[in-house]
Amino acid sequence: EPEVTQTPSHQVTQMGQEVILRCVPISNHLYFYWYRQILGQKVEFLVSFYNNEISEKSEIFDDQFSVERPDGSNFTLKIRSTKLEDSAMYFCASRVGLAGGREQFFGPGTRLTVL
Amino acid sequence: KQEVTQIPAALSVPEGENLVLNCSFTDSAIYNLQWFRQDPGKGLTSLLLIQSSQREQTSGRLNASLDKSSGRSTLYIAASQPGDSATYLCAVRPTGGTSYGKLTFGQGTILTVHP
Numbered sequence: 001e002p003e004v005t006q007t008p009s010h011q012v013t014q015m016g017q018e019v020i021l022r023c024v025p026i027s028n029h030l031y032f033y034w035y036r037q038i039l040g041q042k043v044e045f046l047v048s049f050y051n052n053e054i055s056e057k058s059e060i061f062d063d064q065f066s067v068e069r070p071d072g073s074n075f076t077l078k079i080r081s082t083k084l085e086d087s088a089m090y091f092c093a094s095r096v097g098l099a100g101g102r103e104q105f106f107g108p109g110t111r112l113t114v115l
Numbered sequence: 116k117q118e119v120t121q122i123p124a125a126l127s128v129p130e131g132e133n134l135v136l137n138c139s140f141t142d143s144a145i146y147n148l149q150w151f152r153q154d155p156g157k158g159l160t161s162l163l164l165i166q167s168s169q170r171e172q173t174s175g176r177l178n179a180s181l182d183k184s185s186g187r188s189t190l191y192i193a194a195s196q197p198g199d200s201a202t203y204l205c206a207v208r209p210t211g212g213t214s215y216g217k218l219t220f221g222q223g224t225i226l227t228v229h230p
Binding site for chain 2: 031033035041042043044045048050055056058091093095102103104105106107108109111
C-alpha cells in the first residue's frame with residue numbers, strides 16, 4: 001500500500017544551523033503539507049503546497065522556513081537558522097486532491113532536536 | 116478562528132468495553148472531519164473521514180458520527196482491545212475557496228485498554 005515516507009527519522013542540530021527535512025508523498029497525490037507537533041502539544045499546520053507553489057501558510061511559517069519540490073517525487077522543508085523552539089516532530093502529509101474531500105495521509109515524522 | 120477540543124483527555128477501560136470519544140469544534144463551516152490514531156512517537160494513521168454532508172462513517176469496529184450544526188463528532192469503538200491503546204486525534208478541514216486542506220487538530224484523547 002502506498003505511503004508517505006520521511007527522512008531522516010531523527011535530526012539533531014545546533015542552534016543557528018540550517019536543516020532540510022525530506023518527504024516523499026504518495027505518487028499520484030497533488031496536495032502536500034507540513035505540520036509540526038511540539039512535545040505535549042497539538043499538531044499544528046505549517047504550510048500547504050499545490051501546483052509548485054505555496055497555497056496557504058500559517059503564522060508559524062515565517063521567513064526562516066521554505067518548502068520546495070525539487071523533482072517529481074521529493075518535497076522538502078528547510079529551516080534556515082534553527083531556534084531552540086523549532087524542536088518538534090515534523091510531519092509531511094499528502095492528499096489526492098480530487099473534487100469531494102479526500103483524506104490526508106501522514107508520514108511517520110522527523111523528530112528535530114535543536115541544541 | 117477554529118478551535119477543536121477533545122474530551123476526555125485520557126480514558127482507561129478494561130478490554131471488551133464499548134467506548135465513545137468526543138470532539139467539538141467552534142466553527143461549523145467545515146468541509147470534512149478526519150479521525151486519526153497516533154501511537155507514541157509515531158506518525159498519524161487515518162481512521163475515518165466524514166464529509167460535511169454525511170452523518171456517520173463506519174470502518175470495522177469504529178463508527179464516527181458528525182453533527183455539523185452543533186459542532187460535534189464522536190468516535191465509537193466497539194469491543195475495545197489492548198491494541199487499540201493509542202492517542203486519538205480529530206481534525207477539521209475548513210470550507211471556503213481559499214482553503215487548500217489545512218487541518219486544525221484537537222489535543223487528542225489518550226486511550227488505554229487494559230487486559
